Amino acid sequence: MKFISFLERQLKQIGQGGWAELFRKSQLGFNFLLRLPLYLFAIPAVLVIRLIKPLLLIRVGGLRAERIGHLAANTELSLCELDAGIHKPAQRHLDLYFFQGQSISNQQLARMWKRVLHIWPGWIVGTLSQINRLIPGGALHAHSCFSHDGRDIHNLLDRLPPHLSFIPEEVSRGEAGLRAMGIPAGALYVCLNVRDSAYLAEHMKGVDWSYHNYRDSDIQNYVLAAEALAERGYFVIRTGAKVHAAIKSTHPKVIDYATNGMRSDFMDIYLGATCAFCITTGTGLDNIPYVFRRPMVYVNFLPLGTLAGFSKLIITITRHHVSEKSNQELTLGEIFTHGVGFSLCASEYREKGVRLLENTPEEIRDVAIEMAERLDGSWQPDEHDDFLQQRFWELFPVDAKKPDGRAWQGKITGRFGASFLRNNQEWLQ
Secondary structure, X not given: OHXXXXXXXXXXXXXXXXXXXXHHHHHHHHHHHHHHXXXXXXXXXXXXXXXXXXXXXXXXXXXXXXXXHHHHHHHHHHHHHHHOOOOOOOOOEEEEEEEEOOOOOXXXXXXXXXXXXXXXXXXXXXXXXXXXXXOOOOHHHEOOOOOOOOOOOOOOOOOOOOOOOOOHHHHHHHHHHHHHOOOOOOOOEEEEEOOOOHHHHHHOOOOOOHHHHHHOOOHHHHHHHHHHHHHOXXXXXXXXXXXXXXXXXXXXXXXXXXXXXXXXXXXXXXXXXXXXXXXXXXXXXXHHHHHOOOOEEEEEEOOHHHOOOOOOOEEEEEOEEEEOOOOOEOOHHHHHHOOOOOOOOHHHHHHOOEEEEOOOHHHHHHHHXXXXXXXXXXXXXXXXXXXXXXXXXXXXXXXXXXXXXXXXXXXOOOEEOHHHHHHOHHHOO
């Protein structure tokens, strides 16, 4: 029986190791003994859940709470899929959740999900989920929020409203937070979210995150864009729970919320949910404006093949890929023929002989202004823009699949940066 084998594995794990691990093994054994009554209680509970299935299908699953991106996007898209009838059981059902992982990345986001979902303590639902997996026949009772990896391949975010909302007391608190930062009522503000390695190094220690470093970006390259938007009347708020350096701008409308001591879990969510739009390099925090349907500008985005083409609210530009061998920039087509269009590790770019160059401050400014002008109705397209846009998507592998066969894209409604394409027409090969 699987449960007996599970107990045997737990006991074997406790018994293995030398004296150097005695204390750790003792803790493991103590924790196992504490949980043993829960395991024994969960067995009949799971059997009851199985028996009442004809009347009510109860499903249990975990929400990946350690990373804010997964807690936001995976959960929201799972609910959108249910609303659209995707993966929705035909019968009456009840879904129970627990926060999975060692920590909760954002307490405000967790609090808001508790108002929407049936979230119970992990020692209850987590134990039920564990035992359900061990007893054969539990697939129907297992609910997962990870099937889509936070990618809206069904174009649901443009069609359905957000599931999260603020209660009146939170709106008052959020507006007070904006006033404290010097942002008057009714003012438009842009969130600037630039990835560096500080957050993971601080909050998820013990893991070598260097394979992600190809996604890091220099915050100073965003000053030109931030100040250009500020001159147009926007406040620009640099966000981030932990960053390496402050943004070097003296403009009164450029606010480094990430370093000025005003950052909080609550304001992280409120700012992302209510900004005019977000400029981001693709990090976990940008999933807050993403799930609240705020317009998004992705810059320095990598890997190129994974850009989010499935929303009309998204504009993207990517880094420049340069061949180490020829010292020439790779064309759009060559990025994929060189095998780096979907590379997720820094080592893969090195092994393929590809050097990555950040977008210039001017490129970042131009795509930020494009979004601002599209939103306020002042955007003036070039006569060749539609042709360049069409050419980009003809060369882009819109039908590419993941190794497991799932699609990367849905219907293409997003855009690639117009100025980038105008200034790099030879790239479109």
